[in-house]
Amino acid sequence: MAHSTLAPVFAGLRLGLHVLFLGLAAFAVARAFVVSSPEAVGALLLGFAFVAVYLAGAWTARTGSTARAPRRIALAWLALLTLLWALLVWLSPEAAFIVFPLFFLYLQLLPGPGGVAAVVSTTVFAIIALGLHLGFSVGGVIGPLVGAGAALLIGRAYRALIQEATERERLLAELLQTRQQLADTEREQGALAERARLAREIHDTVAQGLSSIQMLLRAAERDTPEPGAGYLRLARETAADSLAETRQIIRELTPARLDKGLAAALHRLGEEQSRRAATPIEVTAADLELPMGTQTALLRVAQGALSNAVRHAQASHVAVELIDDVDGVSLVVRDDGRGFDVAHAVADSHEADSFGLQAMRERVAQLDGTLEVASVPGRGTTVTARLPLAPDAGAQR
Numbered sequence: 236m237a238h239s240t241l242a243p244v245f246a247g248l249r250l251g252l253h254v255l256f257l258g259l260a261a262f263a264v265a266r267a268f269v270v271s272s273p274e275a276v277g278a279l280l281l282g283f284a285f286v287a288v289y290l291a292g293a294w295t296a297r298t299g300s301t302a303r304a305p306r307r308i309a310l311a312w313l314a315l316l317t318l319l320w321a322l323l324v325w326l327s328p329e330a331a332f333i334v335f336p337l338f339f340l341y342l343q344l345l346p347g348p349g350g351v352a353a354v355v356s357t358t359v360f361a362i363i364a365l366g367l368h369l370g371f372s373v374g375g376v377i378g379p380l381v382g383a384g385a386a387l388l389i390g391r392a393y394r395a396l397i398q399e400a401t402e403r404e405r406l407l408a409e410l411l412q413t414r415q416q417l418a419d420t421e422r423e424q425g426a427l428a429e430r431a432r433l434a435r436e437i438h439d440t441v442a443q444g445l446s447s448i449q450m451l452l453r454a455a456e457r458d459t460p461e462p463g464a465g466y467l468r469l470a471r472e473t474a475a476d477s478l479a480e481t482r483q484i485i486r487e488l489t490p491a492r493l494d495k496g497l498a499a500a501l502h503r504l505g506e507e508q509s510r511r512a513a514t515p516i517e518v519t520a521a522d523l524e525l526p527m528g529t530q531t532a533l534l535r536v537a538q539g540a541l542s543n544a545v546r547h548a549q550a551s552h553v554a555v556e557l558i559d560d561v562d563g564v565s566l567v568v569r570d571d572g573r574g575f576d577v578a579h580a581v582a583d584s585h586e587a588d589s590f591g592l593q594a595m596r597e598r599v600a601q602l603d604g605t606l607e608v609a610s611v612p613g614r615g616t617t618v619t620a621r622l623p624l625a626p627d628a629g630a631q632r
Contacts, residue, residue, distance in 0.1 A: 253293060255336045260286050263323060263330035274326040281326060285319040285333075288312070313344050317353075321360065328368035331361040334379065338386030339393075346394075351387065358383040420601050428527040434488040437481060445478040497530040498522045498557065501537055505555055512545035520557035525564060529622050532598050533557070533566045536606070539595045540568035540618040548572025548616060563604075565621040574610040595620070 264282035267275040292312045320337060323330040334357050341353035358379045365375045452471035456464050493500050498520040505518040525533075537555060544553050550572030558565040595618075596606045604622035 252336055252339060256289055256333065257286060259333045259336070260289075260323075260330070263327045263333065266329040267327040272327065278323060278326040278330075281319060281323045282330075285316065285323055288316050288319060292316070309344055313340060316340070317357065321364075324361065324364045328365055331365050331379070334358065334361045335382045335386060338383060339390060342386065342390035342393075350390070354383050354386060416597075417601055420598075425528075427531060430488040430527075434484075437484060437488070442478060442481045445474050445481060449474040449478060493527070493530050493534065496522050497525060497533060500530075500534050501555055501557060504534070504537060504541065508541045508545050508553075514545050514550060514553055516541065516553045516555065518555045520555070521559065523557070523559055523564065526624070528602060529564065529624065532602055532604070532622065533564070533620060535598055536566055536595045536618070536620045537568060539592075543592075544568065544570040544572060544616070548574070550615070560621075563621055563623040565619060568618045569615065570617075571615040574612045574614050574616050576612060577608050577610050 260282050264275075264279050267278040272278065292309075317337065320330065320333055323333070337357060338354050341357070342350040344350075345353055361379045362376050365379075366372075369375065449471055452467050452474060456467040456471060459467055499522075501520045502518045505516040508514070509516040541553065541555070544550055548570045550570035553568070553570045556567045556569075558567065592606075592608060599606045599620050599622065602622050604620060607619045607621075608616070609619075610616035
């Protein structure tokens with residue numbers, strides 16, 4: 236969660252846990268020397284060993300090595316740390332307070348019932364150790380129990396915070412990916428629209444002009460004697476060559492399948508798929524003046540829907556219809572095939588077929604449109620894509 240806004244919070248919690256471990260261990264060892272305990276030297280050695288083992292594990296976790304190490308190594312480290320703590324408590328009862336930060340390690344490394352069991356066991360041990368050293372009292376029992384309860388509540392809240400941060404990171408990554416896809420799509424659509432506009436401009440100006448020049452030169456060539464007719468012939472041939480090059484440029488600027496409009500592209504697509512799958516495909520589409528981005532999106536939806544129909548539906552008839560609305564345009568692909576369970580397909584979105592539906596839905600959504608898939612097993616499938624149009628686009632139509 237390096238990019239999470241909660242990263243400083245987690246860093247602060249980890250730092251606080253380190254300080255608590257080291258401070259309580261130092262307090263337990265120092266207390267043994269202050270009261271002139273005969274076990275002070277042993278407590279000092281155990282204290283150093285406890286701190287060294289803890290710091291080694293903390294450093295390993297910081298460098299990320301635990302992610303590659305087997306889980307049993309982490310559990311062995313936790314068991315060794317618990318053993319050293321238990322020995323230290325036996326020599327210096329003040330070390331029982333170290334159980335509080337230990338609670339968080341148990342809850343972190345032993346999620347579920349295992350962590351709770353470890354918290355309860357160490358709490359009971361701390362109560363017994365304090366009672367044997369200092370005598371049993373209400374405070375000696377209530378204190379560890381309150382600490383254990385607080386640790387369980389804090390641990391639960393910490394896990395919830397981690398889950399929320401992880402979910403936020405996932406949503407943020409999806410948002411950034413979607414924004415990038417949208418930007419790429421807008422650039423692609425803008426480029427296609429500009430290429431189509433240039434192709435129309437060249438066709439309506441340069442190509443038409445060259446065609447007129449060629450016709451005039453041909454007429455003048457018939458009425459002009461040699462050698463002037465030879466120069467006119469050369470000029471006409473040059474104009475014809477230039478016209479052919481201009482038309483080639485227009486073809487290159489215009490998307491291959493949309494060079495004659497969406498309706499022609501849909502008819503051509505239906506013929507190709509019908510020949511390939513030997514399935515009758517009926518296309519009903521009138522010529523409409525649509526933005527290039529809208530034409531491209533509807534053509535891609537038709538390609539995906541027809542591909543699914545001829546490959547999986549086992550249909551005897553497929554119909555494609557382009558419908559012109561007042562404020563939008565709709566594409567309907569309908570087959571009488573075997574159908575499928577739409578809810579199951581959405582749940583299994585990782586499969587290739589369902590991914591095709593998801594890709595169509597995302598493409599339509601990028602243009603603020605909707606995609607509806609209606610299907611019942613044994614009763615065919617209907618895919619309807621509807622795209623809104625800007626008011627000025629509708630006025631031009």
